[in-house]
Amino acid sequence: MNTIVIATKNIGKIKEFQTMLEPEGFQILSLLDFESITDVEETGTTFEENAKLKAETICELIQKPVIADDSGLEVDALNGEPGVYSARYAGAAKNDDMNIDKLLKELEGTENRSARFVCALAVAIPDKPSSVFRGTCEGEIALMRSGSNGFGYDPVFYLPDKKKTMAELEKEEKNKISHRAAALKHLQETLNLNDLK
Numbered sequence: 001m002n003t004i005v006i007a008t009k010n011i012g013k014i015k016e017f018q019t020m021l022e023p024e025g026f027q028i029l030s031l032l033d034f035e036s037i038t039d040v041e042e043t044g045t046t047f048e049e050n051a052k053l054k055a056e057t058i059c060e061l062i063q064k065p066v067i068a069d070d071s072g073l074e075v076d077a078l079n080g081e082p083g084v085y086s087a088r089y090a091g092a093a094k095n096d097d098m099n100i101d102k103l104l105k106e107l108e109g110t111e112n113r114s115a116r117f118v119c120a121l122a123v124a125i126p127d128k129p130s131s132v133f134r135g136t137c138e139g140e141i142a143l144m145r146s147g148s149n150g151f152g153y154d155p156v157f158y159l160p161d162k163k164k165t166m167a168e169l170e171k172e173e174k175n176k177i178s179h180r181a182a183a184l185k186h187l188q189e190t191l192n193l194n195d196l197k
């Protein structure tokens with residue numbers, strides 16, 4: 001079976017890659033399977049830069065093909081924040097609940113609540129140039145949390161077409177419309193994951 005290493009310890013992301021790629025016959029490994037590897041510092045100013053940084057650093061370390069995901073939330077009324085700082089919005093602890101609290105507070109009394117999730121996926125293969133793909137998902141920041149599926153900002157990311165938050169969707173539904181699914185689709189339009197050996 002073809003194995004793909006995802007350069008993350010984020011369980012929410014790992015589960016989504018498993019759900020999307022295992023039915024296609026791939027085994028998904030992550031940094032949880034390489035315990036000695038520590039987090040790569042995200043020093044980039046764009047999702048693409050950070051995704052490449054994570055993919056290239058981990059690929060160099062383990063000498064296997066690697067996919068890295070750098071993703072986050074852009075809120076229009078906050079001039080695109082929290083953006084690449086989404087995970088660290090309420091501090092270095094990367095706490096989803098505290099990040100949501102801060103976001104709701106920042107948007108108190110704000111009428112324009114349009115936002116998007118962005119995902120950059122970088123693919124790094126030993127001794128080859130890396131490539132990066134972007135997917136987005138448009139929505140709005142709800143006034144309060146609803147739903148318990150997914151991870152991160154999903155409980156406050158409202159999808160007007162579905163009349164549900166991302167956290168109220170079943171995982172199969174999320175994986176049809178998410179920024180991560182869109183980025184993966186672009187990746188698969190360009191690269192054959194079966195070549196990542």
Ligand SMILES: O=c1nc[nH]c2c1ncn2[C@H]1C[C@H](O)[C@@H](COP(=O)(O)OP(=O)(O)OP(=O)(O)O)O1
Pocket residue numbers: 007008009010013039042069070071072073086087088094099117150151152153154166178180
């Ligand atoms: O589908 C999603 N549903 C809800 N929230 C999401 C999603 N996708 C990204 N997000 C949020 C979570 C975190 O606040 C940030 C990602 O930050 P990001 O640095 O890419 O991930 P991370 O630090 O958790 O793991 P890692 O860098 O090791 O892959 O955006």
Ligand SMILES: [Mg+2]
Pocket residue numbers: 042087
């Ligand atoms: Mg991160």
